[in-house]
Amino acid sequence: MSQRSATYDAKLLRRPFRRWWRETGWRHLVGVGVVVFSVFPLIYVFSASLNPGGTLITANNLFSNFSFDSYVELFNRPQQPYAAWFLNTLFIGLTAAAGSVLLGALAAYAFSRMRFTGRRFGLITLVLVQMFPQLLAMVAIFLLMLGIGEVFPAIGLNSQIGLIMVYLGGALGVNTYLMYGFFNTVPTSIDEAARIDGAGHARIFFTIILPLVSPILAVVALLSLVGTLSEFVIASVLLRDPERQTLAVGLYQFISQETSQNWSIFAAGAVLAAIIPVALFLVLQRYIVSGLVAGSVK
Incomplete structure (x- = not known):
């Protein structure tokens, strides 16, 4: 042989x-x-961040200039607090990702394991609602947050908690449907054996089901975090104070004014901002393929 x-x-x-x-x-x-x-785009942005010229024309020659002045100046601008933006983005992104995973998992478990009136209609409705992006409801969201802020200022306009709640409100549809297919791959006999031993839905969900579906949880968390990090429109409307803004909104200030554009500092900030999703992708990459594919067999 x-x-x-x-x-x-x-x-x-x-x-x-x-x-x-x-x-x-x-x-x-x-x-x-x-x-x-x-x-190539990654190399170009990194090269532009090392070019102290501040314009993209001088950055066309890759690594023609080599200086870390843009990274130093990035943290020395009181009116543009990059460190605060970074921490704000980390807090908002991780909180929204954790909330999206929890809410999506709870909804997917209910649709997968429980039988109730309107189950199929509710699942289809969640998917159809996601066909319309939150951008279409921007005026309604602004007015809603304005009204809420008059009663509860902590979750109204210019509030990070309020922004997180807006993100969570639009996170159920696709996440629930994605998790629903993965939950269906877990045999129901496991639930039945746990019920015989006296376990309720809460114990089955947290101690048995969640460990078995960890790949899809990692995928949803990563997708939610990346989506939150790159979201600009809603964050720019709801967050007013520079100290509370996110990286996507704050970095735009470096290039928004025609007379004071500084692409080197913008590129430096973009390079540092990419550390979060890249690090999480490297940590969770072994879950990504299985999490995206396994739920498609049902």
Whole structure:
């Protein structure tokens, strides 16, 4: 058996170039092209952050200038507190991601394990509502938060808690449907065995189901965090004080005024802001493929 496998491997090594190119080689070329297409913008932004010129014209020559002055100046602007923006984004993003995971998991568990009137209609409604982005309801959200702020200022306009609640309000649809397919892959016999032992829905959910569906929880948390970090419109409308704004809103100040555009500092801030999603992606990457694919079998 080993001799046959060795002979087969030797034949593969002696494949003609045309056959190798038709079967395998073109895939390597496509892979290299995708890598170059994906990495070049990152290299360009990093090069622009090291260019003290402040304009994109002087940054066209990659790494022609090398200086960390933009990173130093980024934290030395009292009117543009980058450190506060970073911490605000971290707090809002992690809180919104955790809330999205919890609410989505609770809803998915209810739709997957319980049978009640309007179950199918409710699940379809959650998905259909997500067809309309929150941007279409921006005026209604602003007026709603304005009214809430008059009664409860802590969750009204210019409140990070209020912004988190707005994010959570639009996080149920797709997350619930994504988790619903994954929850259906967990055998119901596990729930029945736990009920025989006297466990209720809460104990089954927190101690049995959640550990089994951890891949989809990681995927939803990562997607929610990335979406929160890159969200600009709602955060720019609801957050007024510079000390409470997020990175997406704060970084825009470096390039919003035509007479004081500084692309080097903007690029430096963007590079540092990318640390959060990249670090989480590296930590959670082993869950991403299984979390996205496993729920599609139902």
